[in-house]
Ligand SMILES: [Zn+2]
């Protein structure tokens with residue numbers, strides 16, 4: 823992943839460890855990731871579709887809040903580096919260029935824990951999606 827499209831942080835209460843910790847958000851054309859800086863819980867999102875001027879609605883799902891974040895990114899469509907709107911829920915992640923409206927939509931693919939500070943002796947395998 824040498825391409826850098828979106829790389830930002832959002833401080834919120836982690837859905838897994840419950841800590842108020844930075845959630846590191848990275849997105850490129852092929853994939854998007856959200857990682858908790860406290861417990862290492864990582865959610866992987868894969869592209870669903872791309873669109874221009876799309877309107878979409880997202881609804882909160884269960885205990886997962888929807889995050890609305892602004893991040894600077896270079897739009898691959900209009901080429902302008904500027905603010906993008908990020909919307910992240912449990913089942914999806916979307917980025918949208920404020921300049922031209924070009925949007926990437928990703929859907930939740932899998933979740934894994936890259937580090938497990940509580941059960942250090944236990945090998946943690948990726949959880950089934
Ligand atoms: Zn966490």
Ligand SMILES: [Zn+2]
Pocket residue numbers: 897898899900901902919920921922923924
């Ligand atoms: Zn754009």
